[in-house]
Amino acid sequence: MTEKRVARAPLSDLLSSLPSVDRLVTHARAGDLIKAHGRDEVLRAVRNVLESARAQWRSGKPGGLAATATATDDALLVALLDAASAELDARARPNLRQVLNLTGTVLHTNLGRAVMPREAIEAMALAAAEPCALEYDLGEGRRGDRDELVEELLCELSGAEAATVVNNNAAAVFLLLNALSSRKQTVVSRGELIEIGGAFRIPDIMQRAGAKLVEVGTTNRTHASDFEAAIGARTALVMKVHTSNYIVQGFTAAVPESELASIAHAHGVPFVVDLGSGTLIDLTQYGLPAEPTPRDSIAQGADLVTFSGDKLLGGPQAGIIVGRKDLIQKIKKNPLKRALRVGKITLAGLEAVLRLYRDPASLPGRLTVLTLLTRPAAHMQEQALRLLPGVSAALDAVDLVASAVPALSQIGSGSLPVERLPSVALSVAGRGRAGERNVVLLERKLRASPTPVIGRIQDKTLLLDLRCLRPDHEEVLVRSVCDAASQIGKSR
Ligand SMILES: *Cc1c(COP(=O)(O)O)cnc(C)c1O
Numbered sequence: 156m157t158e159k160r161v162a163r164a165p166l167s168d169l170l171s172s173l174p175s176v177d178r179l180v181t182h183a184r185a186g187d188l189i190k191a192h193g194r195d196e197v198l199r200a201v202r203n204v205l206e207s208a209r210a211q212w213r214s215g216k217p218g219g220l221a222a223t224a225t226a227t228d229d230a231l232l233v234a235l236l237d238a239a240s241a242e243l244d245a246r247a248r249p250n251l252r253q254v255l256n257l258t259g260t261v262l263h264t265n266l267g268r269a270v271m272p273r274e275a276i277e278a279m280a281l282a283a284a285e286p287c288a289l290e291y292d293l294g295e296g297r298r299g300d301r302d303e304l305v306e307e308l309l310c311e312l313s314g315a316e317a318a319t320v321v322n323n324n325a326a327a328v329f330l331l332l333n334a335l336s337s338r339k340q341t342v343v344s345r346g347e348l349i350e351i352g353g354a355f356r357i358p359d360i361m362q363r364a365g366a367k368l369v370e371v372g373t374t375n376r377t378h379a380s381d382f383e384a385a386i387g388a389r390t391a392l393v394m395k396v397h398t399s400n401y402i403v404q405g406f407t408a409a410v411p412e413s414e415l416a417s418i419a420h421a422h423g424v425p426f427v428v429d430l431g432s433g434t435l436i437d438l439t440q441y442g443l444p445a446e447p448t449p450r451d452s453i454a455q456g457a458d459l460v461t462f463s464g465d466k467l468l469g470g471p472q473a474g475i476i477v478g479r480k481d482l483i484q485k486i487k488k489n490p491l492k493r494a495l496r497v498g499k500i501t502l503a504g505l506e507a508v509l510r511l512y513r514d515p516a517s518l519p520g521r522l523t524v525l526t527l528l529t530r531p532a533a534h535m536q537e538q539a540l541r542l543l544p545g546v547s548a549a550l551d552a553v554d555l556v557a558s559a560v561p562a563l564s565q566i567g568s569g570s571l572p573v574e575r576l577p578s579v580a581l582s583v584a585g586r587g588r589a590g591e592r593n594v595v596l597l598e599r600k601l602r603a604s605p606t607p608v609i610g611r612i613q614d615k616t617l618l619l620d621l622r623c624l625r626p627d628h629e630e631v632l633v634r635s636v637c638d639a640a641s642q643i644g645k646s647r
Contacts, residue, residue, distance in 0.1 A: 166212065166213065169212050170209060170212065170213075172231070173205060173208060173209065173231075174228075174231065174232055174235070176198065176201050176202060176205065178232065179201045179205075179232060179235060179236060179239070180194075180197060180198060180201060182232050182233075182236060184232075184233060184236045185197060185201075185236055185239075188200075188236070188239065188240055188243060191243070191247075192243045192247060196243060196246070197239065197243065200239040200240075200242045200243045200246070201235070201236075201239050203239075203242060204235050204238045204239045204242065205235070207238070208235065252606075252607060253606055254266060254606065254607045254608070254609050255606060255607070255608045255609065255623075255624060255628055255631065255632060255635075256609055256623045257580075257608060257609060257610045257618075257619040257620050257621065257623065257624060257632075258609055258610065258611055258620060258623075259562060259563070259564040259565060259578060259580070259611070259618070259620030259622060259623075260564070260565045260566075260567035261524065261527050261528055261564060261565070261566055261567055261622065261623060262465075262466055262467070262524065262566055262567035262568035263567050263568075264352060264567070264568055266609065268465040268466060268472070268567075268568055269465045269466065269468070269469045269470060269471075269523070269524045270523045270524065270527070270623075271469070271470065271471065271504060271508065271523060272469070272507070272508065272511065272521055272522055272523045273521075274507040274508070274510070274511060274521070275470060275471070275503075275504040275505075275507040275508050276504075277507070278503040278504060278506065278507035279471070279500045279503045279504045279507075281503065282499045282500050282502070282503035283499075283500055287499055287503070289301055289304075289499045289502070301496070301497075301499075301502060302318065302319050302320060302487070304502050304506055305318065305320060305502060305505055305506050305509060306318045306319075308506065308509040308510065308512075309475060309477055309509065310477070311513075312435045312436075312449075312450070312509060312512050313435065313448075313449040313450050313453055313460070313477045314449075314450045314453045314454060315449070315453050315460070315477035315478050315479075316478070316479055316480040316483075317477070317478065317479065317480040317483035317484070318475065318476065318477040318478075318483065319475075319476050319483050319486060319487055319492070320464075320473050320474070320475055320476075320496075320497050320501075320502070320505065321473070321474045321476070321492065321495040321496060321497060322472070322473065322474060322495050322496070322497055323463065323464075323465075323472050323473065323474045324429070324431065324461055324462060324463040324464075324474040324475075325351075325355045325360065325474065326474045326495040327429075327461040327462075327474030327475065327476050328357075328360055328364075328429050328461050328474075329360050329363065329364050329491070329495075330364075330476070330486060330489060330491050330492060330495055331427060331459060331461060331476060331486060332360065332361055332364035332365075332366040332392075333364040333365055333366070333489060333491055334485055334486040334488075334489040334491070334492075335391055335392055335425065335427075335482065335485065335486070336361075336364070336365075336366035336367075336391035336392045337364070337365040337366065338365055338366075338367070339366065339367065339389055339390065339391035339392075340366070340367045340368075340369045340387075340389050340390045340391060340392075341361060341366045341367065341368060341369065341390075341391060341392040341393075341394050342369045342371055342382060342385045342386060342390060342392070342393050342394065343357065343368060343369070343370060343371070343394045343395075343396060344370075344371055344372045344377035344381075344395070344409065344410070345370045345371065345372050345373055345374055345377065346372060346373070346374050346375060346376075346377055346398070346403055346407075346409065347395065347396040347397075347398055348368075348370065348396075349396055349398055349399070349400065349401075351399070351400060351431075352400075357396055357429075366391070366392075367389075369385050369390070371384075371385045374403070375403050375405070375406060375407045375408075376406070376407060376408040376409075377408065377409055377410060378408060378410065379410050379414055379415075379418060382410060382415065382418050382419075383418060386418070386419075386422045386424065390422065390424050391424060391425075392419075392424060392425055392426075392427055393415055393418065393419035393424060393425075393426045393427070394426075394427050394428070394429065395412060395415055395426070395427075395428045395429070395457075396428075396429045396431075397428070397429060397430045397431045397432075397433075397447060399430075399431035399432055402573055411455070412426075412428065412451075412452055412455035412456065412457060413455040413456055415456075416455060416456025416457060416458075417456065419458075420456070425458035425459060425479070425482060426456060426457055426458050427457065427458060427459040427460070427461070427478075428452045428457045428459070428460045428461070429460075429461045429462075430447060430448075430449060430452060430460055430461065430462040431462060431463065431466065432446060432462065432463060432466040432467045432468075432568065433446075433447070433448065433449050433460070433461075433462025433463065433466070433467065433468065433475075434446050434448055434466075434467035434468060435448060435449065435450070435468060435509075435512050436448065436512060436515055436518070438467070440515070441518075441519055441525065441528075441529050442529065443528055443529065443576075444574040446467060449462060449475075449477055453477070453478065457478065458478050458479045458482055459476055459477070459478035459479065459482055459483075460476070460477050460478055461474060461475065461476050462474075462475050463475075463568075464501075464505055464508075465568075466568045467524065467566070467568075468508065468524075469508055469522045469523060469524035469525065470504055470505045470508035470509070471500070471501045471504035471505055471508075472501065473497055473501050473505055474495075508522070527622060527623055528566065528576065530578075530622055532561070532577045532578055532579055535578050535579035535580075535620075535621040535622060535624075536559060536579045538579070538621050538624060538626070538629065539559035539579050539580075539581055539621060540559060541629065542581060542621075542629060542632065542633060543557055543558075543559065543581070545633035545636075545637070546581075546633055546636040546637060546640075549636065549637040549640040549641060550583060550597075550636065550640050552640065552641075552644055553590075553593050553640050553643045553644050553647075554585055554586040554587060554589050554590035554593055555583050555584070555585055555586070555590055555593055555594065555597060555640065556583070556584050556585075556586060556590075557581055557582065557583050558581075558582050558584075559579055559580075559581060559582070560579070560580055560581075560582040560618075561577065561578075561579060561580075562577075562578045562579060562580035562618060562620050563575035563576065563577065563578060564576045564577075564578040564620055564622045576622070578620050578621065578622045579620075579621055580618045580619055580620045580621060581618075581619040581621065582616050582617070582618055582619075583597060583616065583617040583619070584615070584616045584617075585615065591615055593643055594612065594615060594616065594617050595612070596639075596643050596646075597617055597636075597639055597640065597643065598610060598612055598617050600638075600639035600642055600643065601617075601635055601636065601639050604635040604638065604639065605635075606628075606631050606635065608632060608635050608636075619632075
C-alpha cells in the first residue's frame with residue numbers, strides 16, 4: 156500500500172519535501188543523539204539516512220524509509236531521526252562482542268578461550284587504570300624485570316628454577332628454538348609434528364626460527380634408538396611435543412620423557428617439552444581426566460617446558476617457558492624476547508590466576524575454567540528445567556519443540572582431545588518441514604541477538620549446551636530465544 160502511494164506522488168515534490176541536514180540536527184530529538192554520540196557522528200548518520208531516503212524514493216521500492224514519503228512534517232523528521240539513531244547504535248556497538256558460549260566447548264579458541272576469574276579481572280582493571288611497578292624494583296628504587304612479577308610463582312608451581320613469559324605458546328616455542336637451536340638441529344619424533352588450528356605447525360615454526368628439524372621414527376612408533384642414532388655434533392635440542400589435539404591409537408610406541416632426557420643429557424644437549432595446555436596441577440583430584448603438567452615434565456628431566464596461559468591454566472593469553480636458569484637467561488637475552496614480551500595487563504591477570512593455585516582445595520570454586528569443567532550434569536539439568544517453561548510457548552508458536560537432553564562437552568583448545576564431559580543441552584527440534592527450516596533460522600537469529608548466543612546444529616536439531624551458561628545469564632538466554640522465535644513468527 157505504501158509502495159503505491161510512493162509511486163503516485165511526483166518524485167520531485169517528494170524529494171524537495173525532505174528536510175535539510177540542519178533542520179534534522181537542530182530538532183529536539185537530535186539533542187539526545189548528539190549527547191550520546193557526538194556531533195560529527197550524528198551529522199554523518201543524518202546525511203546517510205537522507206541519502207537512503209532519496210535512493211529509496213527514486214527507486215519507488217518500499218524500503219524501511221518508504222513510509223516517510225507520506226508522513227506529516229514532524230513525523231517525517233522523527234522517522235528520519237529514528238533511522239539515524241538505529242544507525243548510530245549499530246555503529247557504536249563494539250566489534251568484540253560478548254557472546255553466550257553454548258557450544259559445549261569450554262576453552263573455545265574462536266570464542267576467546269579461558270574466561271577469567273574475578274581476582275584476575277580486578278588485577279587487570281587496576282593495572283590498566285593506574286601506574287604500576289611493571290619494571291621497577293621498589294626495594295632498590297631502580298629498573299627491574301617484568302618477568303619477576305610471576306617468576307617466583309611459576310617456579311613454585313612447576314618445580315623449575317626460572318621462568319619467562321611471552322605473548323602466547325606459539326611465541327614461546329618460536330623464541331626457544333631461535334635462542335637455542337638457530338642453525339643447529341632439533342630432533343623430534345615424526346609422530347609429534349603437530350598442526351594446531353590457525354596455522355601453527357611445528358615444522359614451519361622450526362624453519363622460521365632458523366632451527367633445522369631432524370625427524371626420527373615413524374608416525375606411530377618412535378624408539379630410543381631412533382633418537383640415539385640422530386643426535387650428533389650439530390644437535391642443539393631434543394624436543395618432545397605434546398600431541399594435544401589428536402591421539403595415535405593401536406600399534407604405537409613413544410619414548411618416555413625420562414628416557415629422552417637421559418639420552419639428551421648423555422650427549423650434552425638440553426631436552427625441551429612443548430606441553431601446549433599444561434595445567435599446573437593434577438586434574439584427577441577434581442574428577443577430571445589426567446593431563447600432563449609442567450611439574451611432571453621437569454621432574455622427568457626436561458630442561459625447559461613451554462605452555463599456554465589461556466588454556467587449562469585459566470588465565471590470559473600468554474606463553475610460558477619454565478626450566479633451567481642458564482637456558483632461560485639465554486632466551487631472555489635473545490632480541491626476539493623484547494619483540495614477543497607481554498604487557499602489564501597480561502602480567503596482572505597471570506599473577507592473580509597463579510596465586511589461586513596456591514590453594515588447590517579452593518580452586519574449583521575460584522578458577523572459572525575449573526568451575527565450568529567440574530560442573531556436575533545435575534546442575535545443567537536443573538538449569539534446563541528452569542529454562543524450558545520460559546521458552547516453550549514462544550518456540551511452539553513457530554513449530555519448534557524444546558527439551559532437555561544429555562550432551563557431551565569438550566575441554567577444547569587441544570586439551571584432552573578425546574575426553575568428553577557429561578552435560579545437558581537444551582535441544583530445539585522442528586515439527587515438520589516448516590519446523591526444520593525454523594531450526595536453521597533460530598540458530599541464525601540467536602547469533603544475531605544483542606548478546607549473540609552460539610550453539611550448534613546436529614542432526615537438524617539446535618543444541619545449546621548449558622555447561623558454560625552462568626545462572627545470571629539465564630534471563631538473557633530466555634529473552635533471546637523468545638525474541639528470535641517471535642521474529643521468525645513475524646517473517647512468515
Ligand atoms: C595450543 C598449543 C600451542 C600453541 O599455543 P598458543 O598459546 O595458542 O600460541 C603450541 N603447542 C601445543 C602442543 C599446543 O597445544
